Amino acid sequence: MSEKVLMKGNEAIAEAAIKAGCRFYFGYPITPQTEIAAYMAKRMPKIGGTFLQAESEVSAINMVYGVAGAGYRVMTSSSSPGVSLKQEGISYIAGADLPALIINVQRGGPGLGGIQPSQSDYFQAVKGGGHGDYHLIVYAPASVQEMADYTIKAFDVADKYRMPVMLLADGTMGQMMEPVELPEVSANEIEKPWAVRGTNCARPHNIINSLYLKPEQLEKTNFDRFEKYKEIEKNECLYEEYMTEDADIVLVAFGIAARISKNAVVEARKQGLKVGLIRPITLWPFPSEVLNKTADRVKGFISVELSMGQMIEDVKLATECKKPVRLCNRTGGMIVSPEEVVESVKKLLSEVE
Amino acid sequence: MTTQVLIAGFGGQGVLFAGKCLAYEGLYENKQVSWLPSYGPEMRGGTANCSVILSDEPVGSPIVNNPDVLIVMNLPSLDKYENATVKGGKIFVDSTLIARKVERADVDAFYIPATKIAQELGIPTLANMVIVGKMIKETGIVTFENACEAMKKVVSARHQDLLDANIKALNAGYNYAE
Amino acid sequence: MVVFKKPKSLTDVPLHYCPGCTHGIIHRLVAEAIDELGIEGKTVGVAPVGCSVMAYDYFTCDMVEAAHGRAPAVATGLKRCMPDNVIFTYQGDGDLASIGMAETVHAATRNENITIIFVNNAIYGMTGGQMAPTSLPGQVTQTSPYGRDVNTVGLPIRVSEMLSALDAPYYIERVAVNNVKNVKNAKKAILKAFKNQVEKKGFSLIEVVSTCPTNWGLTPEKALQWVDEKMIPYYPLGVYKDRGAEAKEEK
Known part of the structure; x- marks a missing residue:
């Protein structure tokens, strides 16, 4: 190299x-x-x-x-x-x-x-x-x-x-x-x-x-x-899993939103919240299988996106709506912060617990 | 250990370049680094800034919202980012261009007339590197020697005179006593 | 003894063109030029969208079907990766002078070393006879049922004249194929356009004034007369740009 x-x-x-x-x-x-x-x-x-x-x-x-x-x-x-x-x-x-x-x-x-x-x-x-x-x-x-x-x-x-x-x-x-x-x-x-x-x-x-x-x-x-x-x-489907083994809430994010979500996972875990991340590396083909399997053991998903919520539709399809899927987003050039993601995790946890 | 640095000022003051040098210095010390500029019309004279992260672990988000270290080279930048700086963080102010003091009591503030020093040294465009020199001294984020070595990577060989000037500026900032 | 045969560069696929349409003649002239220059094996043609959309079935060389108007851009890509091959496009008036005008002008101004065969019959044939950028003032079409009204849709574009205003293109000529003499001239022009490319001279465009008996509502014979009476007066035949000749004169 x-x-x-x-x-x-x-x-x-x-x-x-x-x-x-x-x-x-x-x-x-x-x-x-x-x-x-x-x-x-x-x-x-x-x-x-x-x-x-x-x-x-x-x-x-x-x-x-x-x-x-x-x-x-x-x-x-x-x-x-x-x-x-x-x-x-x-x-x-x-x-x-x-x-x-x-x-x-x-x-x-x-x-x-x-x-x-x-x-x-x-x-x-x-x-x-x-x-x-x-x-x-x-x-x-x-x-x-x-x-x-x-x-x-x-x-x-x-x-x-x-x-x-x-x-x-x-x-x-x-x-x-x-x-x-x-x-x-x-x-x-x-x-x-x-x-x-x-x-x-x-x-x-x-x-x-x-x-x-x-x-x-x-x-x-x-x-x-x-x-x-x-x-x-x-x-050809590629994805990365980050701290999903024991997660209650799994973030789904790609690209820059996934980088921010990783920070959010670290921060949430500091606060005692079991959060993980699935990062699709290929958006098509979409990593539906891993999301579907994960849906059987977690409490919910949050799609973190810099849009009005587009990938969230594929997350819902992949998980067959077995668990709630929420959106945490900014758009128009604004960038979601790790704190905003952690807040959305807390909100979802309060709904499902 | 992760240090999040935000460098802000007017376009043309070399804040992006200063950040780039810092990133190279981190790379030279085998740290994980990222550098992210603001981009767009503001680069042509408005306010510019860049996020630099030096870490022992892989860098998560490259966006610095709450800097551990803030370098400001104009008043709007101090106004904008002072309150975003983390508690216990360090703020470096070019006191030639910013008359006011840092208002927060829970951060360390450092004042250096970087623009004036650079002018006196005959390198008026390198106030950015003067203030970076001061920051290196006060934070120990990288060693001075490594900072100088890393400069060789940033400034290409055919601009040897520029390399000397940059090191001169770094040195002036590093050895500045308030 | 064979005195007349199909050019080698044409396939055996029967042409789909309407009776009396002169696309067949122009195809033949292109094929003859390819045969005479012996370049069949290294030629790649680009077909347009329009009546000649299926030209890719008629030539024996490798062929690419382009999106509407984009043939000069596709040809640019082909030429840039295969500078020693011969690349030609075959385009109609809607394709080249309306939707593909930007591609045409910029390929010309790059003096892209390609050959463009531009078939101008003053109408959109494939879609059933709508107004083209080259339809004549007053010409009745499906979308100008009261005749082309120059006050609302403007005047026709004379492509050869317009492109000749550019400094860069190497060769531009307008020909017709409505009688034997004109066909002979057209043959010469098309041959020259391919030869220019082989000699790496640059952009050559041959505008061929053609017919559309079906959509003009004329018999094939009348359509040929209409070319003489209406088309050629508006679109005079001749060489509009010849940088080779200009260079000779300067010497």
Whole structure:
């Protein structure tokens, strides 16, 4: 392993992508993720890669579609309003079964919203985002190290399953600096016989396409794709458990909210309250199984989110409402404090005891 | 042991850079560290701040709401964060720019005319490092030697003159006697 | 002895175009250019959304189907990762000049080394004959049933003229395919546009004035006449930008 260096989360993503063999980046400036573009602009020309500032997020994602169709590792990054613009392209990438990485360093919304951190694009990320039946694999890193690690993993997983993967971060994760070790990655790239790199007049032509005018065909394609999604749910779900063994109340939080929730767990335990944390690392697939099992032995859950409560719906579904699920949230760029989380724990305990 | 530091002042005073240096110093001592800036338009002249955490354990939330150590380089920052500081915490005030005293009695307050010292040394942009020097002295959060070593990581080799100036500023703050 | 045959770069899939539509001619000219330059094995085409959406079935080279208007961006991605391949887009007027105008202009101003075949028939054909950005003043369409009213929807966009105002694009020419002479010129222009790319000259766009007998409500023959009578006077044929020729003149 190499030496630990201090890096911003955004820079760690960029350097990790390069380590993972990504040589094509297309983006458009937007706070709070512009460091990714700036880093790529500086690095790509030096390593024979391509950085291109596109005319819009719409164009950027379609450039990604082109490179992904040719079978090369490629990424784009943006923040919430820009990611909305990319949804058309993401749907096409999903529909054409292409691997690509999309970074969303979220800010408050809706509309132009604000530029401070937020987690209010959860629905957009995990429920589809664009039109049609599809999923992205969604990673929610909670440290600068994880920003790097899951960027690398995202490229591998995207290639393995031929699908777009999203790294869902937020302004805090993007802007903060922490020590990070960037692993030396061996090129994990796999053969892509479906790619359009020219037929060399040696094979029938490949077509990158998401158009199926016969409904029977489109239905079958979607059925097949969802069979693949079942495999992913089996193989790729990641989460972290923290002090849940004896917990009465379990917090559920991802990303920066999980970091805050960890502080809250420590503080609550100092006060004699048995609190634990389940941190989904993949938001899709969602760690439903562990939540469902946990529901059998705890008194309740609190979904800690920087939104008006989006993941809470998945927590309720996962736990089949066996136990109360409450929300502890701030939104619009405001950040929930550990004290607020502890208060919500006390409130829930008073309800269930 | 975890120390939560909040550094605040006007954009352009180098509060983000000062925090970055502190984070590097912690890293140099093999501590767990995090650095989180305020970002946005305030960086262009308004009030800026950054949260720095140095700890022997993994850092939880990187956001410092209640600092153990507060460094303030303008009055609005003192007004805003004085009451947020933990009981028994330490507040460092650039007394060149802030006329008033810390009102709380349950914290230790330190006053250093960092801006004036930096001007007198001919390095007017490094008041931030002067005040960090003082803070290192009074908190022992890192050793002075390690702070100087860590500076080499922050200031790139091609800016050797800047490295010397930064160490000069740190030193002036460290050895300042009220 | 074979005197006339299908170009190698066209598949055997029967074209779905309406009787009298000139898309078939333009497809053939593109395929002939690919054949003549011997670049079939390294060419990747990008199909649009519009009547030619299924162009990916008709060319034997690798093909990509793009979202509506995004073909120049997709082609940019393809070209940037495969600079030695030949990348072309085939787009209609709604695709290129309406929803995809930003992608078109910026690919042009980057002098992106791609070839764009822009088919202008002054109407949205695939969706059943709505007004296009290139529909003529007074032209009756499904969404301009009283004729294109220039006071409320403005005047048509002359794409070749507009793009020629940019400094960067290498080659822009407008041609037509409504008679033998024009088809011959169109062939030359399309061949040149591909050749420019092979020679790494940069962005080439050939605007082909085409027909839509079905949605114009004309017989195929009348539609060809309408090109001469209405379209070409508004969209004059010719070379609008040729930086190669400009460079020669300066010498």
